[in-house]
Amino acid sequence: MKKLRILSLALAGALCVSMLAGCGSSDQGTANTPAAGGETTPAGTETGSTATGAAFKLGGTGPLTGGAAIYGLAAQRGAQIAVDEINAEGGDIQFELRYEDDVHVAETAVNAYNTLKEWGMQISLGSVTSTPGIATSVLNYEDRIFALTPSASSPDVIEGKDNVFQMCFSDPNQGLASAQYIYEQGLGEKVFIIWKNDDVYSTGIKDQFVAEAEALGLEVVGDATFTEDTQNDFTVQVSQAQQAGADLIFLPIYYQPASLILSQAAATGYTPKFFGVDGMDGILTMDGFDASLAEGVMLLTPFNADAEDEATQNFVAKYQELYNETPNQFAADAYDCVYAYKLALETAGCTPDMSAEEICDALIEVFPTITLTGLTGDGAGITWDSTGAVSKSPKGMVIQNGAYVGMD
Amino acid sequence: MKKLRQMKRSTRSRVFTYALVIVAFVVIQLLRTFKDGGVGSVLEGQLIPICAYIVMALALNLVVGISGELSLGHAGFMSIGAFAGSAFAIALQGSVTLSPLRLALAMVFGAIVAAVLGFLISVPVLRLNGDYLAIVTLAFGEIIKSIVTNIYLAVDGRGLHFSFLNDTIELADGGVELIKGPMGVMNTQRISSFVAGFVLVLIALTVIFNLVNSRTGRAIMAARDNRIAAESVGISVTKYKMIAFVVSAALAGAAGTLYGLSQTTFVATKFDFNTSILILVFVVLGGLGNMWGSVIAAAALTILPEALRQFSELRMLVYAIVLILVMIATNNPTIRGFFGRIGDKFRRRAPEEKGGAVQ
Numbered sequence: 001m002k003k004l005r006i007l008s009l010a011l012a013g014a015l016c017v018s019m020l021a022g023c024g025s026s027d028q029g030t031a032n033t034p035a036a037g038g039e040t041t042p043a044g045t046e047t048g049s050t051a052t053g054a055a056f057k058l059g060g061t062g063p064l065t066g067g068a069a070i071y072g073l074a075a076q077r078g079a080q081i082a083v084d085e086i087n088a089e090g091g092d093i094q095f096e097l098r099y100e101d102d103v104h105v106a107e108t109a110v111n112a113y114n115t116l117k118e119w120g121m122q123i124s125l126g127s128v129t130s131t132p133g134i135a136t137s138v139l140n141y142e143d144r145i146f147a148l149t150p151s152a153s154s155p156d157v158i159e160g161k162d163n164v165f166q167m168c169f170s171d172p173n174q175g176l177a178s179a180q181y182i183y184e185q186g187l188g189e190k191v192f193i194i195w196k197n198d199d200v201y202s203t204g205i206k207d208q209f210v211a212e213a214e215a216l217g218l219e220v221v222g223d224a225t226f227t228e229d230t231q232n233d234f235t236v237q238v239s240q241a242q243q244a245g246a247d248l249i250f251l252p253i254y255y256q257p258a259s260l261i262l263s264q265a266a267a268t269g270y271t272p273k274f275f276g277v278d279g280m281d282g283i284l285t286m287d288g289f290d291a292s293l294a295e296g297v298m299l300l301t302p303f304n305a306d307a308e309d310e311a312t313q314n315f316v317a318k319y320q321e322l323y324n325e326t327p328n329q330f331a332a333d334a335y336d337c338v339y340a341y342k343l344a345l346e347t348a349g350c351t352p353d354m355s356a357e358e359i360c361d362a363l364i365e366v367f368p369t370i371t372l373t374g375l376t377g378d379g380a381g382i383t384w385d386s387t388g389a390v391s392k393s394p395k396g397m398v399i400q401n402g403a404y405v406g407m408d
Numbered sequence: 409m410k411k412l413r414q415m416k417r418s419t420r421s422r423v424f425t426y427a428l429v430i431v432a433f434v435v436i437q438l439l440r441t442f443k444d445g446g447v448g449s450v451l452e453g454q455l456i457p458i459c460a461y462i463v464m465a466l467a468l469n470l471v472v473g474i475s476g477e478l479s480l481g482h483a484g485f486m487s488i489g490a491f492a493g494s495a496f497a498i499a500l501q502g503s504v505t506l507s508p509l510r511l512a513l514a515m516v517f518g519a520i521v522a523a524v525l526g527f528l529i530s531v532p533v534l535r536l537n538g539d540y541l542a543i544v545t546l547a548f549g550e551i552i553k554s555i556v557t558n559i560y561l562a563v564d565g566r567g568l569h570f571s572f573l574n575d576t577i578e579l580a581d582g583g584v585e586l587i588k589g590p591m592g593v594m595n596t597q598r599i600s601s602f603v604a605g606f607v608l609v610l611i612a613l614t615v616i617f618n619l620v621n622s623r624t625g626r627a628i629m630a631a632r633d634n635r636i637a638a639e640s641v642g643i644s645v646t647k648y649k650m651i652a653f654v655v656s657a658a659l660a661g662a663a664g665t666l667y668g669l670s671q672t673t674f675v676a677t678k679f680d681f682n683t684s685i686l687i688l689v690f691v692v693l694g695g696l697g698n699m700w701g702s703v704i705a706a707a708a709l710t711i712l713p714e715a716l717r718q719f720s721e722l723r724m725l726v727y728a729i730v731l732i733l734v735m736i737a738t739n740n741p742t743i744r745g746f747f748g749r750i751g752d753k754f755r756r757r758a759p760e761e762k763g764g765a766v767q
Contacts, residue, residue, distance in 0.1 A: 065721050100717065106673050107457060111714050114449040131675055134594065138672040156594065156673075197573075198557045198590045198677050207575070227554065228677055 055094035056345065056352050056359075058083070058338070059116035060125030060150075061136060063104040067256075068129055070282055071330045072101070075128045075150050078331030081318050082338035093342050094352070102127060106135040113139050121145060122356045123363070125337055126164065128330065130154040130171075130200045137164045146360040148340060148367075150333035153278075154200050158388035163360050165367055165388040167333045167340070167376070169302070171201055174277045175208030177394050178250065178300055183216045185396075185407070187298070188248025188273055192241040193223040194261060196231070196253050205252035205277055221246050231257040238265045241272065248273045255283040262293045273298065278394075281328045284402060291402045300394040302376035303329035304404050312375050329376065336374035336382065343370050422617050425700040429613065432707075433606045440602075450714055456670035458710045459605025460486075463663035465690035465702040466612045467656040472688070473697030474620055475652035476632030477534070478542040480684050481549030485522045485657045487679035489664025491556055493518030494593045495586035497669055499563050507599040511669060514599075515608070515662045522661025523654050525552075530653045534646050537635075549684055556676040561587040592675035593668060600670035608666055609703070612659050616699060619655060628652050693734060 060079065062072030076099040083097045100116055102109035109132030116124070117139075124140055126149030127133040133152025140147040141161040148165045149157060155170045169177075182188055191213065196202040206223070213220050221244040224237035238261060241249055249265075249272050251258050258280055265271070276283075276299035284291050305316050305326050315335060319327040347370055348362040371381040382392050396407035415423070436455070440446040447455075464486055471479045497514035504510045533544045560571045564583025571577050575589060587593055619625050630638040631645040639645055668674055690709060694701025712730065716723045737743050 065724065101720070101723065105678065106671060106675070107678065108713075110453055110671070111450060112717075114453040115714070115717055117449045131592075131673065134591075134673045135671065154591075156591070198675070200591045200675075203590050227557070228680075229550070 054352055055087070055096040056341075056350075057120050057122045058095045058097050058125060058341070059100070059113075059119065059121035059123075060097075060127070060334075061100050061102040061109050061112040061116070061132060062128030063132075064099065064101040066103040068104040068254075070328075071151065072099070072104075072128045074282075074328050074330040075099075075125075075334035077319065077323055078315075078327060078334035079125060079150070079338050081315065081322070081331075082335045086338065086342055092351075093345050095338065095341075097338075099125075102129075102132045104129050104132060106132050108132075109136050110139065112136075117143065117145070122352070122354075122359055123341060124148075125150060125334065126157070127152050128334075130157065133157045134200075137161055140164055144357040144360045146356075146363045148337050150337045151330050154204060155389075156200075161388065162386075163364055165384055166390050167337050167382075168278070168329075169390060169392065169394060171204030172208035174300060174394065175205040175210075175252065176212050178205070178252075178275065178277060179209050179212035179216060179218060181300065181396055182248065182250070182275060183213075183218045187275065188246075190219050190221040190244070190246045191248050191250055192221055192244055192246030192272075193250045194234070194237050194241070194253070195223060195225055195251075196227065196257065197225040198227045199253075201254075201279065202252050209250065209252065226257065231260070234261045234264050235268075237261070238268060238270060241265075242268070242270045246272055248275055251276045251280065254279040255281065255286060259283055259286055259289045259293075262297070263290070266293050275299065278302070278329055281330070284399065284404075285325050285328070294399045295401075297399045298407065299397050299399075299404075301329050301397055301404070302378070302392060302394055303327075303332040304395060304397060304406060306403055306405070307375075311373075315375060332375040336372065336376050339374060340367075340370070340372045340382070343372055418621070421698075421700065425613060425617075425703065426610075428700055429606070429609055429703060436602070451711070454710060454714065455602045456600045456605050457667060458707050459602065459609055460663045460667035460670070461687070461690065461710050462609050462703050462706040463612045463666070464660055464687045465694065465706040466609075466616055466699060467659035467663065468687050469691045469694070469697065469699060469702045470616055470619070470652055470656045470659075472691050473695075474616075474625070474632070475628050475649050477537075477649060477653070478539075479545040479653075479656075480542050480681070480688070481545035481547070481552075482656075482660055482687055483679040483681070483683035484545075484549035484552035485526060485660035486664035486667065486683070487552050487556055487676060488522045488525055489515075489518035489661030490668030490674060490679070491559075491587055491593060491664075491676070492521040492661070493665025494595060494668040495561055497599060497665075498584060498586050498593075498595065501584075501597065507597070508601070508604065511599045511601075511604055511665075514669060515604075515665045518665030518668075519658040519662040522664065523658035526654045526657025527650070530650045530657075534649045534653060546681065546684075549679075549681060553676050553680055556587075557590050559587050560589050561585075590675065592673060592678075594673045595669060595671065598670055598672065600666050605666055605670075608662060612663075613699060615655065615659065619652075624648060624651060689731070693731070693738070695738075 062075050063069050064072045064076060079097055083095045087094050098116060098119060100112035102112045109127050113136045124145050124147040126147040127136045128151050130152045133149055134154060134156050137147060137157045141163060146163045148167060151168045153168045153171050155172060158164050158166055193206055195206040210220060222240060224240050251274060258276060274297045276297060278301045280299040281301045283294050316327055319331060344363055344366045348366040350359050350362050367384050368386045371383050373381050377392050378395060382390060384390055397404040398407050436447060446452055468479065468482045471477055493514040496517045497510055500510050529548050533541055536544060558573050560575045560577055562569045562577045562579055562583055562585045564580040566580055569577045627643045627648045631643055631648050635645055690706040691702055694705035713723060713727050716726050719726045
């Protein structure tokens, strides 16, 4: 009896402590920041030392846990590498980066955004994925905090908001480019589409692809859908494609379901060509996936980790050293975002003691005028128009011997 | 004080619940108006969702705690309320300019749509019992999610346009898209307010307490406690369970509208099985049939994940551990006895002191 009482007290005590610990964070968020940054980033010590008010507070939300974590983590890591490089150089522009988890849910993204706002975020990296991106971009617009999202590609993210910009090309553009690419290169006669109908990204690309294919005279022999709950088995969709006599399957989806489609098609002995978009990026580094199945898969992506130029090779080497994997385009986009900010802030002459609103006004002026030579710009440079859309061209890649190779 | 002690146990619990909600509201409102920076932007952003989740928990408690049926699809009703209510509010944006009125109309509309669906689903479902009912409601929630994900709804000068699976709507100039399939709803105006949330919580409490303390409520509980005995005295079990279920669906619909109109965007997949379970967790944690428990549990468990942000990726693990500890702590007879004894001591001492002070 006595033992039980002690146990009960211990449990209640543990509870109280954890509750108090929870409360503590919201009360003194700013004081905790350098330590919190240190926990999540290996290079956190550098970040911590610059947190003296002389750095721009850069915040972003992304799925750091859960099903879409690979995108959020990649973006966070890419941005962190850029921030560390810039801070190590020790110029006028210094950054303090903080990423908060939004688990790819709009409501959590709003909470994460508010956490960052309480922290004193001056410029924002928006959200990594589209649905949370739409929610946080509205708040960015209302609070006058400038946002440049690395990868929230839905056109709704930037529509009607003068201070929200994108680093990635938009969903419809990807659909358009894919259809044109397949048609021009003569990659397939009969196209079958497998798309995810509860996903903004997938639906956006597919709609534009179908419209453009019709205009070009590219034959779409059918399409099949799946949802979040039914993405564990694709035998039906694959056999539909086979029955329709498709010689090319277009996959405007993320790489996890795509990997299943590839292996299930291979298991039935059906070998059409597969064509993906930027969500396919990451398939080679996926745990438990036989990369040889992805041989010959084509995809459109703005970033090629095997590119010869020095900047890309440096970035890839650093990323591999820190995280033991090859960076995907999300990491590269986030890396470019930070450098775009550096360039824009230098051009506009902003200083870290300016308020978020002043910086916002200055950046709105400057962003359409700058040209960034980034990792994802294909040498030609990246520019923005005043609506916030980016102009850069997607690269066609094909997977050969477990690596991306440029198609043209 | 004496009066409070003489009250029936259920009345005391009711007074306590109202007092709890009103005091919490007043404190938060005072902080928001007078303190610099208010309650902080994180909590500020969560206030309306917390109200919505509280109403959801109360609604589900009516089904699970009072009527004794396990529903695993309550997020479906929330979804219906959120989509119907938001679409209604956006459509009315031009004609009803007063936003609180528009919000109230939208909530009523959301509640009615959810109630109608609740009625339709309850006709076949409430003839089932226990596990069967749980599974059918689970399926219902999934069906709602799949259907809503594929609905495209828009309005323009020529009227309402609807399409399913593919967006085939061609809008005239000045038309507005209300529901955009997998992209869900994008609210141009967020008209939900904390005050409206508070009022909705009070309405939900009033409805539930009045229902429980009426003849109908006693019949519902009789049917829960012993179906055969209740039928033998002439209570139509299906009818009374249906009343509880439909009222619960209507409240869930109104909560959904409140939630939907507080978000800039929301998608149908948000209201999935996990959300249903989350609401069930609120109810179970707060205690079956215990309304103030649901209020506290819903508020605490909505804030908790955000309060745990400092644990970064271990956040949800810590959340789960806290949940387990709370469940053990509140259900362990030793701990209950311990707090019970403290309560007894306090109660025994209090009248003496009180008496002394008066003399």
